[in-house]
Amino acid sequence: MTLTETQIHGAFVLHMKRIPDDRGFFGEAFHRDTFAGLGLDTRIAQVNVSYNDRQGTLRGMHYQTAPHEEVKIVRCVRGAIFDVAIDLRRDSPTFGKWAGVELSADNRLAFYVPVGCAHGYQTLTDDTEVLYLVSDTYSPAHYRGLRWNDPFFNIAWPDTGARLLHPRDESYPDFQP
Numbered sequence: 001m002t003l004t005e006t007q008i009h010g011a012f013v014l015h016m017k018r019i020p021d022d023r024g025f026f027g028e029a030f031h032r033d034t035f036a037g038l039g040l041d042t043r044i045a046q047v048n049v050s051y052n053d054r055q056g057t058l059r060g061m062h063y064q065t066a067p068h069e070e071v072k073i074v075r076c077v078r079g080a081i082f083d084v085a086i087d088l089r090r091d092s093p094t095f096g097k098w099a100g101v102e103l104s105a106d107n108r109l110a111f112y113v114p115v116g117c118a119h120g121y122q123t124l125t126d127d128t129e130v131l132y133l134v135s136d137t138y139s140p141a142h143y144r145g146l147r148w149n150d151p152f153f154n155i156a157w158p159d160t161g162a163r164l165l166h167p168r169d170e171s172y173p174d175f176q177p
Contacts, residue, residue: 001028003038003112006099008087011117012040013101014073014110029110030073030133040112041071041135048132052079052123056160060120060169061086061146068142071135072113074121079128080104081121082158086146089116096177098155103130118146120169122157147172 003012016027032042050059061084064070074083084100102124103109113119121130145168148155152175 001031001034006085006101007094008085008097008099008114008117009092009094010040010114011085011087011099012112014112016108016110018108027108029075041115043071043135044133045137046134048134050130050132052128052130053126054164055123055126055128056162057123057128057164058120058148058157058169059122059166060084061118061148061150062120063088063116063118063144063146064136064139064142065144066142068136068139069115071115072119073110073133074103074113074119075108075110075131076103076105077129077131078105079126080106080124081128081130082124083111083121084119084155084157085111085113086118086153086155087116088118092116096152098153100155118144120148122160122163124158124160145169145172146175150175152177 002015018025018027086098087094
């Protein structure tokens with residue numbers, strides 16, 4: 001596995017090393033020692049699956065506050081998504097910046113989203129399924145969100161036509177830096 005750092009400090013695109021044979025290939029999607037050797041969080045407290053019927057479905061931008069902050073490792077196992085992280089760590093050199101990566105069943109990339117970042121995605125195809133490894137369990141009292149189109153972050157979402165959003169994700173107030 002190789003990791004490529006994004007424009008957000010501590011956020012990585014994960015490239016799975018494939019070992020091919022006449023049946024297909026084998027690859028490691030997560031390796032605790034590799035992650036730990038890079039100083040990355042290796043805890044997995046919960047595994048989530050999100051299924052989306054329609055292209056243009058947008059989920060996010062979500063995060064949890066302390067003491068339930070989360071690292072997420074996100075992989076698209078069916079279809080394709082544009083996956084986004086926003087750095088909300090005020091002491092980070094990339095505070096307020098966002099990084100986006102296309103994840104798909106075909107490219108088999110994953111996105112490591114560190115603690116202190118909001119996360120969301122938009123589906124690029126119908127019939128899309130996303131798998132998340134999460135470092136802490138869901139805590140409704142610590143759950144927060146940012147509006148997907150907040151002008152402070154100015155995320156360049158792909159134009160997929162109509163967007164389908166949860167009313168909550170459309171109604172967050174403007175971010176106050």
